[in-house]
Amino acid sequence: MTDTEKYDLALSFWTVSFQYLMLVENVARETTSQGNTWVMTNTNNLVPITSEEYEEGTRWSDHTIIIPLLFNLYHGIELLLKGFLLVAPGVTAEPTHNVQTLCQKFAQVYPNETILIAFFRKYTEDASLPPLLKQFLEDNGLTFDKLYEALRYPSDQKLKYIKRYAELWYKGKKGSKFFQNLHEDIKAVRGPAVKLGRSFEAQYARGGK
Known part of the structure; x- marks a missing residue:
């Protein structure tokens, strides 16, 4: 593969990555601005809220969007890392979906990219993950x-264990802080x-060559 072909391939990875990450950033910002609402009351307490009103009022809340949001986040990170490794001189790109491995390789190849490394590590290393x-x-x-895998499928491969998502849902203001940080983090690394x-x-x- 020529240098030009490497760059074109890397550019395609970056382009798709930024679309995933931009979507995550925009949704996270909207969730923050909406307050991550999950409890709603009618101004007229004698009239219960309809299901349509509740869906409209919570359409940006964690229990509605967080699973696909996180999947898009990690897919965007994976593509961004792969793009930089594809174009790095002397580096052989490995066909892996393991973002931890990709992050470690990126840190070795680009040790001076401290802002990017800190972002990748925050969302990929067990010890530094956000509490949520x-x-x-x-x-x-x-x-x-x-x-x-847990963000893709609600059970294990043998269909015997159902994953519990309660820790991700209905977090209100506490969860809103997670979305605010996520929005700011993506904006900072762009x-x-x-x-x-x-x-x-x-x-x-x-x-080029």
Whole structure:
């Protein structure tokens, strides 16, 4: 594969990654602004809230969106990491979905990218995970390497164990803080990620080797 082909492939990974992460950032911001509501009362206490009113009032709340949101987060992280490893000189890209492995490799290849490394580690290392995610794993007896699968399927592969998602749902203001931090974290790494990607443009873009 030529340098130009490597860059084009990496660019495709970055492009798709940013769409996933932008979606996560926008949803997290909306959830924060809506207060992560799950308890609602009618201004007229004599009239109960309809199911349609409740769905509308909680459409951005954690119990409605957090599972696909987290899946999109980790898929976006995976693609971003793979893009940078694809274009790194002397690095052989490995066909793995293990974001911890990809994160460790990124830190070795790009040790000076401290902002990106801190972001990746915060959401991939067991010891540094946000409390919400850490508690979810503990409740289900899982380590981080099983989180991706837990966000895709509600049971184990043998269909004998149903995963418990209660720790992710109905967190109100406490959960709202998680979404606020997530929004701010993604916003903070966008610039460094774009800068790092552009550093390869002159060398690897069309017209290179």
